[in-house]
Amino acid sequence: MTSNRGETSLNMEASANGERRPLLAVDIIIRRTDGAIVLVKRKNPPFKDFYAIPGGFVEYGETVEAAAIREAREETGLDVRILRLVGVYSDPERDPRGHVISVVYLAEEIGGTLRPGADAEEVDAFKKIPEELAFDHQKILEGALQP
Numbered sequence: 001m002t003s004n005r006g007e008t009s010l011n012m013e014a015s016a017n018g019e020r021r022p023l024l025a026v027d028i029i030i031r032r033t034d035g036a037i038v039l040v041k042r043k044n045p046p047f048k049d050f051y052a053i054p055g056g057f058v059e060y061g062e063t064v065e066a067a068a069i070r071e072a073r074e075e076t077g078l079d080v081r082i083l084r085l086v087g088v089y090s091d092p093e094r095d096p097r098g099h100v101i102s103v104v105y106l107a108e109e110i111g112g113t114l115r116p117g118a119d120a121e122e123v124d125a126f127k128k129i130p131e132e133l134a135f136d137h138q139k140i141l142e143g144a145l146q147p
Helices: 064-076 137-144
Strands: 023-031 037-042 055-057 078-089 100-112 120-126
Touching (some): 023 078, 064 078, 064 100, 078 137, 100 137
Antiparallel strands (some): 023 055, 037 120
16 A cells, blocks of 8 residues: 555554554653753655654564663664653554554653664754654644643
8 A cells, every 4th residue: 555645554464364453663752851852854754854753663572661762772872761651642544654553652861872773864852843743743742741
């Protein structure tokens, strides 16, 4: 399946009876010591060249918390400590490639060096969040960062 942006669909897991199942992802909102929020600029579709919350897919046998910490390190170079669960985002239309459910955490930076991962064009920390973000990340950040 190809979306209106030209991206191909994700390889959705099939159950024993052949039904498609959603994929599980994590996103991690990283707050730096100065309060800035870390975002990655996507190198690949969908949303190529848009900023996004760091994240990715949970690997088989991995907890969502471990996946969030791993994705933070891979995508940003930072070591993080999870502070709290922000929420679960499950709208079947949130990712143009297919049905992806994302578990979102808020975390604080505890080490590492800010640098982009292999699938990021760049990584930066923002005190003022860009107006247009990938996927539903604007909505996620608005909910997570309210006092």
